[in-house]
Amino acid sequence: MSNAWRWSRVTWFTKIFFVLLLAGVALPVLPSDQLAEIKSRGVLLWGADAEGGAPYVYPDPDKPERMIGFESELADAIAARLGVKAKMVQNQWDQLIPALGGGNFDIILNGLEITPDVQQQVAMTEPYYVYTQQIVTRRESGVPTTMTELKGKAVGVQSSSVAQRLLEKMGGTDLRIYPGNVESFRDLKAHRIDAVLLDLPIAIFYAKPDAELQFSGAPFAPGYYAIGVPKEDTMLLAALNQAIHDLAADGTLERIDRKYNVWDERQAQLKDYIPTAVAQTKAISTLREWPKYLPRLLSGAVVTVKISVLAMLLAVVVGLVIVLMRLYGIAPLRWAAAIYVEVMRGTPLLIQLFLIYYGLPQIGIRLPASFAAILGLGLNYAASESENYRAGIQAIPKGQMEASQALGMSQWQCLRHVILPQAFRLVIPPVTNDFIAMFKDSSIVSVITMVELTKVYGMLAMSTYDYIGLGIMTAGIYFALSYPASLFAQWLERRLAHDRR
Amino acid sequence: MIVVEKLVKSYNANRVLHGIDHAQPRGQTVVLIGPSGCGKSTFLRCLNQLEIADSGRITIGDVTIDGGRAPRNATERERQRQLRMRSGMVFQQFNLFPHLSVLQNVIVAPIVVKGVAEAEAEALSRGLLAKVGLENKADAYPGQLSGGQQQRVAIARALAMQPDVMLFDEPTSALDPELRDEVLRVMRQLAEEGMTMIVVTHEMQFARDAADHVLFFDGGHVAESGPPEQIFSDPKHERTRDFLRRVTTR
Numbered sequence: 146m147s148n149a150w151r152w153s154r155v156t157w158f159t160k161i162f163f164v165l166l167l168a169g170v171a172l173p174v175l176p177s178d179q180l181a182e183i184k185s186r187g188v189l190l191w192g193a194d195a196e197g198g199a200p201y202v203y204p205d206p207d208k209p210e211r212m213i214g215f216e217s218e219l220a221d222a223i224a225a226r227l228g229v230k231a232k233m234v235q236n237q238w239d240q241l242i243p244a245l246g247g248g249n250f251d252i253i254l255n256g257l258e259i260t261p262d263v264q265q266q267v268a269m270t271e272p273y274y275v276y277t278q279q280i281v282t283r284r285e286s287g288v289p290t291t292m293t294e295l296k297g298k299a300v301g302v303q304s305s306s307v308a309q310r311l312l313e314k315m316g317g318t319d320l321r322i323y324p325g326n327v328e329s330f331r332d333l334k335a336h337r338i339d340a341v342l343l344d345l346p347i348a349i350f351y352a353k354p355d356a357e358l359q360f361s362g363a364p365f366a367p368g369y370y371a372i373g374v375p376k377e378d379t380m381l382l383a384a385l386n387q388a389i390h391d392l393a394a395d396g397t398l399e400r401i402d403r404k405y406n407v408w409d410e411r412q413a414q415l416k417d418y419i420p421t422a423v424a425q426t427k428a429i430s431t432l433r434e435w436p437k438y439l440p441r442l443l444s445g446a447v448v449t450v451k452i453s454v455l456a457m458l459l460a461v462v463v464g465l466v467i468v469l470m471r472l473y474g475i476a477p478l479r480w481a482a483a484i485y486v487e488v489m490r491g492t493p494l495l496i497q498l499f500l501i502y503y504g505l506p507q508i509g510i511r512l513p514a515s516f517a518a519i520l521g522l523g524l525n526y527a528a529s530e531s532e533n534y535r536a537g538i539q540a541i542p543k544g545q546m547e548a549s550q551a552l553g554m555s556q557w558q559c560l561r562h563v564i565l566p567q568a569f570r571l572v573i574p575p576v577t578n579d580f581i582a583m584f585k586d587s588s589i590v591s592v593i594t595m596v597e598l599t600k601v602y603g604m605l606a607m608s609t610y611d612y613i614g615l616g617i618m619t620a621g622i623y624f625a626l627s628y629p630a631s632l633f634a635q636w637l638e639r640r641l642a643h644d645r646r
Numbered sequence: 647m648i649v650v651e652k653l654v655k656s657y658n659a660n661r662v663l664h665g666i667d668h669a670q671p672r673g674q675t676v677v678l679i680g681p682s683g684c685g686k687s688t689f690l691r692c693l694n695q696l697e698i699a700d701s702g703r704i705t706i707g708d709v710t711i712d713g714g715r716a717p718r719n720a721t722e723r724e725r726q727r728q729l730r731m732r733s734g735m736v737f738q739q740f741n742l743f744p745h746l747s748v749l750q751n752v753i754v755a756p757i758v759v760k761g762v763a764e765a766e767a768e769a770l771s772r773g774l775l776a777k778v779g780l781e782n783k784a785d786a787y788p789g790q791l792s793g794g795q796q797q798r799v800a801i802a803r804a805l806a807m808q809p810d811v812m813l814f815d816e817p818t819s820a821l822d823p824e825l826r827d828e829v830l831r832v833m834r835q836l837a838e839e840g841m842t843m844i845v846v847t848h849e850m851q852f853a854r855d856a857a858d859h860v861l862f863f864d865g866g867h868v869a870e871s872g873p874p875e876q877i878f879s880d881p882k883h884e885r886t887r888d889f890l891r892r893v894t895t896r
Contacts, residue, residue, distance in 0.1 A: 542739075542741075544737060544739050544741035545741060545743065547696055547735075547737070547741065548735070548737065548741035548742075548743070548800075549755075550695075550696060550730065551694055551696065551730060551733075551734070551735035551737075551804075552730070552734075552754075552755035552759060552803070552804070552807055553727050553730045553731040553755065553759040553760075553807060554755065554758060554759055555723075555727070558758050558759065562743075562754055562758055563743055566745050567743075567744065567745050570745070641745070
């Protein structure tokens, strides 16, 4: 009886399950025509990164809510050819390809280079621009002027750009990877790096007008920018190719390029472009090939551990000084400590890191990236540790202080022998919690060129597109390192628990 | 040994002690009795500077401190420390250090405050623990002891500083009745050995047996004082009679 009932129930769920499964499988294979979709909605969504995006796409300095740039105008011109309007969707540059797969926008139009790597992931239109690489140095320095002269030098590149790929392939340089190009020029001027290698249009916009910087040597390594389209959208690809062809033929492309000062004689090579068939390589499974990827991830983990352990040591010590100032100091020290805690807690860590790394050089203090990372994380967490300590110290009954005083102890002796040892056990859980949080938060220091675990993950994912396999390995490493820390804290807490029966 | 002159203490507008005078020779045990909130504990806490008196003068042995303000400079702080070192305090809530073993509780102050060598401090402390009957609990932690045992450790801890005077602030009030005797026994023994003691308590039997002198506090004044046999059998004051009737018929 009950058996029969249960069976019917399972069948019912199974039915629903199969319907959902079929729907899930069936939907992606339905013939999709994104071109028709774009036309029916009347808007072409193009993905790009406007942060430091000049001269490609960037907010108009006079009207910041409006986007300008040669790609912005190209997008408008192409959309007009398709009979629709163009609308930009902001997306971090090195995440444009994964985001295209997610369907947030229809195309990528943002200095996407035609390379076999990219073509594994997306279909590329015919090119709309011929770019080259340019070395930029400080004005006074004569070298380097060629790729080989970059060897042994500290060179800044944008994350996952052609420049990064070229230098990684050549090897021998001290490669510094930045989230954007503005930061690399700032570090070049701060003497932290010797040169920046980047696409010529960006160099023209940012470095050329800068009196402290110069173009070093001639541009080299030409390549093509083209629009990236999801592979299945063949109709859309054809329509885009037609539009680019027409815009080149009627001189619109040249007019736009000249407007933004990025036109050069190399653009004549656009018509020589011959699409090469790219052999579809098998998708990489980083999990299956883990001996190749794990060591690189572990090298990032070493950086993560070093930074977070040193930063936590700093936080624990500075936090103690702050809480003692706050609870037992004279009035000005109490105020200073309270202000420190509120300011550190009330402002984003990212801004603090930027100020320490990019801001301090402007007043003549140049810290190496690793030092700035430890300082930034440590000083930020010191505020939070001092609050942990304050809660711990205030949880100790007043009678403990009175008993110590009655025995003739000074305030410092009482703190040292009675209050702090007891508070220590109380703050183990929140401090451990902060340590583990910092361990994971330390990935934020990649914004100041530190290549730590999450950054290595990002770089490998970018070249293999195996986000899942690498993600599992990376998460596994984080867990394998943080779980023992939490076990150690539990053990320590148990060991010190004398006052419980 | 102890001289207190015109001791006044207020909390905000509320005056708790109205100019207390008290003189006590070496070796005497004085018991303070009186209703709750009459100022007994405050008086005791002023003696070792846990509370700073508004005015008046306190002398213990060769150290004299005037009320009025907390110490501001090193000299004043040192004098306060000297006064505290001459008095040992036993609290109602024991206030043992829970993170230290029984032995460590007793030796910490001699080592830290007086700079006594560890071996010497340990020998002294083990002797004191034997005296309060807890020599076999030296390595236990306070959390593992009964309330009566904890209070005996607290007495040993105060004695370890070799004070001239012992101050007891309701030492048995937080204890279950069956645990009070072990503490009172130790206190009686101390009194018999000639320790100078001031005891705030509701234990009338102890006051009757052990005190040389009894002070009846009422509303921040010493309403009546005298030897225990006089206070308990022939109280002069109406308030004293009231109080004694209430506590003895309870």
